Amino acid sequence: MISHFIKAILFVLVSLAPLYPYVPCNHSYAATYAYLSNSYDNTVSVIHTSDNTVTTTVDVGEWPYGVAVSPDGEYIYVANGGDDTVSVIRTSDNTVTASITVGSSPGGIAVSPDGAYVYVSNNDDNTVSVIQTSSNKVIATITVGMWPEGLTANPSGEYVYVVNTGDDSLSVIQTWDNTVIEVINVGEWPYGVAVSPSGNHIYVSNTGDNTVSVIRAYDNTVMATIKVGTRPIGIAVTPNGEYVYVATSRDNKVSVIRTSDNTVVATINVGEWPWGIAMTPSGEYVYVSSIADDTVSVIRTVDNFVTTTIAVGADPYSFGNFIANTPDDIKWVDTVDGGRQIGIRGKTGVKSIESIESVDPNTVSDTTNMPGSMPWGLISFRLTVDNPGDTAEVTIYFPDVAGSNASWHKYDSINGWQDYADHATFSPDRRSVTVELQDGGYGDDDGTANGIIIDPSGLGSASSSESESNGGGGGGCFIATAAHGPR
Numbered sequence: 356m357i358s359h360f361i362k363a364i365l366f367v368l369v370s371l372a373p374l375y376p377y378v379p380c381n382h383s384y385a386a387t388y389a390y391l392s393n394s395y396d397n398t399v400s401v402i403h404t405s406d407n408t409v410t411t412t413v414d415v416g417e418w419p420y421g422v423a424v425s426p427d428g429e430y431i432y433v434a435n436g437g438d439d440t441v442s443v444i445r446t447s448d449n450t451v452t453a454s455i456t457v458g459s460s461p462g463g464i465a466v467s468p469d470g471a472y473v474y475v476s477n478n479d480d481n482t483v484s485v486i487q488t489s490s491n492k493v494i495a496t497i498t499v500g501m502w503p504e505g506l507t508a509n510p511s512g513e514y515v516y517v518v519n520t521g522d523d524s525l526s527v528i529q530t531w532d533n534t535v536i537e538v539i540n541v542g543e544w545p546y547g548v549a550v551s552p553s554g555n556h557i558y559v560s561n562t563g564d565n566t567v568s569v570i571r572a573y574d575n576t577v578m579a580t581i582k583v584g585t586r587p588i589g590i591a592v593t594p595n596g597e598y599v600y601v602a603t604s605r606d607n608k609v610s611v612i613r614t615s616d617n618t619v620v621a622t623i624n625v626g627e628w629p630w631g632i633a634m635t636p637s638g639e640y641v642y643v644s645s646i647a648d649d650t651v652s653v654i655r656t657v658d659n660f661v662t663t664t665i666a667v668g669a670d671p672y673s674f675g676n677f678i679a680n681t682p683d684d685i686k687w688v689d690t691v692d693g694g695r696q697i698g699i700r701g702k703t704g705v706k707s708i709e710s711i712e713s714v715d716p717n718t719v720s721d722t723t724n725m726p727g728s729m730p731w732g733l734i735s736f737r738l739t740v741d742n743p744g745d746t747a748e749v750t751i752y753f754p755d756v757a758g759s760n761a762s763w764h765k766y767d768s769i770n771g772w773q774d775y776a777d778h779a780t781f782s783p784d785r786r787s788v789t790v791e792l793q794d795g796g797y798g799d800d801d802g803t804a805n806g807i808i809i810d811p812s813g814l815g816s817a818s819s820s821e822s823e824s825n826g827g828g829g830g831g832c833f834i835a836t837a838a839h840g841p842r
Contacts, residue, residue, distance in 0.1 A: 392419035393668025421464035424679035476503035560587035589632035602629035631673030691732030695754035704747035726815025765812035
């Protein structure tokens with residue numbers, strides 16, 4: 356079968372207080388990253404937008420194409436057109452946590468506003484797969500038009516709009532029952548789609564007649580057709596809804612549309628064969644991937660000036676919303692063996708995480724009920740809550756998968772070693788654990804309701820087979836940003 360990208364190319368030519376000293380670690384960094392799918396390399400390049408450097412490269416499936424981000428920034432979903440899968444990347448450590456089989460030649464991909472579902476257009480079998488993110492399972496398959504490509508959800512999550520390249524239409528999916536309720540005729544060979552922040556307007560790029568169709572959402576009527584550059588592909592709307600940016604692949608430009616009067620007000624030169632386009636959450640910058648010269652152009656929206664060009668992998672199609680605000684408060688510390696890192700992030704009720712330190716469990720003289728193996732040692736952290744006696748939750752990210760027989764353990768000078776399973780919940784992939792603590796109560800080493808929780812704890816099991824290492828010295832305080840996660 357002819358895949359979606361080949362069709363496009365053919366058409367476009369394509370504390371223990373005494374034991375655990377206080378170590379201040381008050382650094383926390385905003386973390387906005389761009390995730391570029393490099394189709395020829397089968398990788399995703401991760402760009403830190405603060406300095407526009409490629410921080411890491413993640414191996415994914417075959418011919419990665421579409422990219423979407425979860426609303427909380429914790430996961431990236433990549434549609435792999437070559438092996439009919441979706442790779443799920445956890446942004447805290449840039450690890451692929453799941454590979455989900457979908458339809459034939461998946462391309463476009465989008466996440467619902469509540470993060471509960473992922474929608475994937477399957478170009479070769481004219482369907483959309485619906486993935487439930489809590490289980491990473493396909494729960495529905497919806498038949499749409501011919502050769503579906505771009506798709507997006509409206510802000511309320513009530514509807515998903517799917518571009519059908521082969522029959523010049525846009526399918527409207529009602530999400531509560533996953534049925535197509537309307538089909539809208541648009542321009543020739545439509546490709547990309549974006550929705551205004553208000554949800555009132557839908558914008559579709561039409562590669563066959565070099566236009567953008569503007570659809571009024573309340574009655575699904577095409578209210579305007581705007582002439583843009585040659586072969587428009589990727590399309591994105593600014594967060595304030597005032598402008599639409601369209602990558603026009605054949606003339607190496609981006610057209611800027613003012614939405615108040617649907618007029619092209621600027622044309623920006625970018626790389627060769629621009630394809631994917633995405634906006635930073637602040638709306639200050641637009642990132643444009645170019646597949647012929649393997650670059651990303653960064654456009655400053657205040658003056659539509661290209662501030663920098665970034666080299667990435669081969670054929671960075673990056674079709675979809677590939678920019679995420681990842682959790683900005685993950686703190687990392689070296690494990691006791693010094694060869695890995697373990698991270699912590701406040702989930703609920705945490706005012707601030709003031710310190711984190713790794714501690715060798717062998718320095719604790721009390722061995723009664725001590726786990727036989729603690730692969731990454733003890734992690735001692737100090738956090739604050741808003742009010743004395745409050746409860747809080749933290750998520751701890753591991754450098755590897757926790758063994759199936761391992762559980763969360765803690766130690767304090769009053770109660771000694773304890774299995775903390777009643778207040779610890781492992782993620783389905785067992786690469787993290789969420790721990791509940793109460794100031795002055797369970798999990799708080801100082802036992803006082805004073806607005807401060809001190810917790811020395813760690814992963815432990817009875818068997819040494821769960822361990823990679825169980826020794827070494829204290830790791831000290833080491834903090835990195837989210838995408839610079841465990842080594």
